[in-house]
Amino acid sequence: MPLVIDLATAKTNKYASRESGDTVEFVERPTGGFSAVMVDGQGSGAAAKSLSLQLTSRAVGLLKDGVRDGVVARAVHDSLFAFRGGKVSATLDIVSADLKTRHVIVTRNAVTPLVVVDNGEVSVVPNETGPVGLYHFTRPTVEQLPLKSGLMVVIYTDGIHTAGNRSRAGTFDVSAVIGDIQHLCNSSQDVANAILDQSVARDQGRPSDDMAVVVLTIAEHSGDPLVRSINMRIPLP
């Protein structure tokens, strides 16, 4: 059966802050496939938003020029480090369904773990690198997984990882949530919304940081004709 790429994000801003420092963009790869770019700019508010927009702009531009993901991450770091001299940091995650190599590639300069689901089995890939912008020659960690039905990868920013910490709710085990809800979810958007909802609930409805989650699922389909769709819903304050 042919495969379907199902990519979704859900995000919200810190309570009482009009702008989120977490930016997510989805783009088509010139060599075939799709990529999601997620950036969490240091701090919150307007400065963090401007930083994360600037870094996603650079990452998206390079990806759309056909530059390989690991080089994009290094270039975003080098440029930030060159202009801001190690004083400003950001996390950068790139999740790609690459149809040329038939792999899902996850390229990360993150502070949060990556969750991988393979036919219902949930595993956590701990984070080994830090954010971009702070030190010379920062490199990303890269995970490559064969593109096949039943694969799901989930990445999220710090605001979700630490949700509930202030209210002493204990560490938020996102992988356990995914294990619990995955059989109830029909799409990546369902999974992303469920994770965001639980994060917001752990912060008592007032997120103590910007929050973003990206979910990529590879499944089978039998649709004909092949209709591709993208949709975006942006409620304004």
Next chain:
Amino acid sequence: MPLVIDLATAKTNKYASRESGDTVEFVERPTGGFSAVMVDGQGSGAAAKSLSLQLTSRAVGLLKDGVRDGVVARAVHDSLFAFRGGKVSATLDIVSADLKTRHVIVTRNAVTPLVVVDNGEVSVVPNETGPVGLYHFTRPTVEQLPLKSGLMVVIYTDGIHTAGNRSRAGTFDVSAVIGDIQHLCNSSQDVANAILDQSVARDQGRPSDDMAVVVLTIAEHSGDPLVRSINMRIPLP
């Protein structure tokens, strides 16, 4: 009541062609708001796809750098004309919900009309320019509409405009379809899917050209917290 930006696309490829020359990308604007870029590259198959990916890459890169939409369209034209010497053309549509000017801006080098719905009243804005790439100093047509609830704009490529022509079904009046279905649709995605479905049906299930439609709706919402979402569904052949 606060507003919500609801942006969607549906697209499919010409029958028996693996690749669509129509490319659509959604990006966040650095000065606030969102843009959709739709490019229909001349011809069909791999060459058209490569051309449309190259032009959307340039348009997206400039928009993400904060360049104004009219300049983006001129730059995409100039670059294509410089390198291909008037031998290759493409249509380019940019639809933006611009939060800085509080307007919806539609910038077009198209061969199809634009449909605008204002609180249920459907009107057609005829196309006045042609595609990019053919002549010196091509300029886009620009429509600016105040950002307010009840506004919907719909753009689509040639494959939808001419759907059914081969079977002598008469001209496809997309604005009439929108008038008929709008009260049944809850989202931009519903409208986009309905238009694409009818186009494919007019071509007897075998699209005689690549087809893409983009729908932007401005509505009201009462959601709290403000959750932004994007999702993308790509069935592979």
